[in-house]
Amino acid sequence: MLSLLAATPALPLDEAGKYVAGAYIVFVVLLVVYVAIMASKLQRIERELKELANFAERDAASAGEDEREEIRA
Amino acid sequence: MYGKGLRPLSIATVAMLALSLSLVFFYAPLDADQGFIQKVFYIHVPLAIMALLGFVVGGGFAIAHLRSGDSRWDAYSYVSIHLSVIFGVAVLITGAIWAKASWGHWWVWDEPTLVSFLIVFLLYATYYPFRYAIEDRERQARYASVFAIAAGAFVPLNFMAVRMAEQLVHPRVFATSSGGLPGEMMLTFLCSLVAMALLWLTLVKFELAAKSTSGQVKRLRRALDAPGAAGKSRIAPEVS
Numbered sequence: 001m002l003s004l005l006a007a008t009p010a011l012p013l014d015e016a017g018k019y020v021a022g023a024y025i026v027f028v029v030l031l032v033v034y035v036a037i038m039a040s041k042l043q044r045i046e047r048e049l050k051e052l053a054n055f056a057e058r059d060a061a062s063a064g065e066d067e068r069e070e071i072r073a
Numbered sequence: 074m075y076g077k078g079l080r081p082l083s084i085a086t087v088a089m090l091a092l093s094l095s096l097v098f099f100y101a102p103l104d105a106d107q108g109f110i111q112k113v114f115y116i117h118v119p120l121a122i123m124a125l126l127g128f129v130v131g132g133g134f135a136i137a138h139l140r141s142g143d144s145r146w147d148a149y150s151y152v153s154i155h156l157s158v159i160f161g162v163a164v165l166i167t168g169a170i171w172a173k174a175s176w177g178h179w180w181v182w183d184e185p186t187l188v189s190f191l192i193v194f195l196l197y198a199t200y201y202p203f204r205y206a207i208e209d210r211e212r213q214a215r216y217a218s219v220f221a222i223a224a225g226a227f228v229p230l231n232f233m234a235v236r237m238a239e240q241l242v243h244p245r246v247f248a249t250s251s252g253g254l255p256g257e258m259m260l261t262f263l264c265s266l267v268a269m270a271l272l273w274l275t276l277v278k279f280e281l282a283a284k285s286t287s288g289q290v291k292r293l294r295r296a297l298d299a300p301g302a303a304g305k306s307r308i309a310p311e312v313s
Contacts, residue, residue: 016110019174023113023167027120030163034276041283048290055297 076282079275086275089268093261101261113171115261119269121164121190125228127157127273128197132225135218147214150221152280154200156273161194185238189231196224 097115104111131153138146168187169179181187203220207213254262 020112023170026166
């Protein structure tokens, strides 16, 4: 990695450097913010799915108990 | 369904972005006129092209929605426009940075390219309040499609009007009589354009997959909740 960096040409980071860096950082920040928002949405979906799965399992278990009680009766 | 092929597409996008950044900083020569600041070109212009193309594509999906009545096309149209608006924000900010470094001003009001892009962006910024002001889902989708078609048709017209404008402070580097971009710059630009196109496509697929999954969870909630619909909800309320 160090030898690769040594072989690459030096970037002229003078006055223009901060503007170029700013432009690329803005792009990366926007991308990261978008991905973070999407990740929070996905977390919410995951939470809801977990809740629904728990509910479905509880529902199935109580339906099974009802059936057993009916058979006993 | 929408998530199919998302993983290879994401990998291709990351690889292409890495390649294009390497080309921008270590391969493309410095511009004789602008010097190092010209490197902004490789991110600003592909973002602008993808934003404008995305608006037109959104209009195309809206036509498909109005023709078929299938709500999937409306989702495609909405997500295309949404991503293009985000790309538009990036275009305006990177453009302002480039303008400050190059012309000494963050914004130049008598430059048709800048103002026309701002008009297109502001037009699409009204898409969200327009869409969500309508409560009925079907009417909302239909009206949003009409908006997307009309605005999508405005984009190329606007572009042509700007090309015909006489004021040319904004550089014209493609198809110019003086030959346009040199080979290395053109190759770097094309790689950046492909990377941005892949990024746009990946994010569209990603958002569509998230929207589709969220819709399916809602349907599942309704189906599971159906027996107790008359009384109180048997499941905890939706997380907002």
